[in-house]
Amino acid sequence: MDNTGDHTGRIIEKCIDGDIKAQFILYKMYSKAMYNIAIRILNNKMDTEDILQESFITAFGRLSELNNEKALGSWLKRIVINNCISHVRGNRINFEDIEDYKFESGDDHFELDDSVDPTIVHKAIKELPDGCRTVLVLHALENYKHREVAEMLGISESTSKTQYRRALQLLNNKLKHKIYVN
């Protein structure tokens, strides 16, 4: 029998009651995942730590509003992403006009199988330009539709799609280089 849900439920209840130990346990359960989401969007250690602190403080304050404990992870992720987006929008990231950007054909195709070290991919994502990196993270990794990404970032849906294509191409080139070099 799976008691994970009950266990999480008890932790949530204790967190709502202000139990600091339970709050730390909950933080530890999600800190790594949330940190990686945030750092891929923000690409800055200090900003990421600030956003993580802000997000967990918000989450602990609003935990009683969570109706379904199974949704805790996605609820928390949404808080982190919202805070990251606010930060990104506050910094006025320029989604450069790449309408005329010529996307390369698939001639430089290379094999990207599961044997590729995720650390290399993570690092390559962080090296992408701010605008297209944010779109790539939200669409490809966090499963937001282009319409949702556009809404969140205050850009058009077509810009989101173009930025995404650009991000994929840049990432592809970076990975090709990194993998061949390695």
Place this chain on the structure above:
Amino acid sequence: MSTDLEKYLKENRNKLDVESPDDGSIWKGISTGLKKKEGRKTGGRVILMRLRNIAAIVLIPLLAGYVINDIIGDITLGRKITLASIDSKLGQKEKDYKKLIRYKKQEIGSFDEIDNVIIRELIEELNRLDTIYNTVMDDLNKNGYNEKIVNTIFDTYEKKIRILELIILETNKPENNENEENIAL
């Protein structure tokens, strides 16, 4: 090209969480933030409790005074004409209303803490109804029986009952929790 990359990203999504946060430093910030927030809440609660105590000191004598005044009012005012002296049915009706009002007041009186702004306003409304009642009763004593006056008297009783019921409802209401800031998710 992109298909392979997208497929890789999708299938290896969880493996991409490769960085480890500095939990010590981040948690320190979180716990400090939580303590500050808790401090603000506690401060708010202390102020609320002090206000409640002040309100209780003011309101309990106010309500007690109201009840006493209502019981002895007719006697001290020495009114000669009553509804019972006009018609026994009217007298009985008035007696029933007064009885109901007395019960409602006793019910309110059984609560230890009456410290609510809404209740205070309701008590003021009861006082206004008393003023109307006294004026109408004076009219009755000066000018004698008048259907309009009698209707106003009964209307005043009904309103008093409704207000007393509202006070009971308000007194039984659970305390509201502090509202947290509303963040759209």
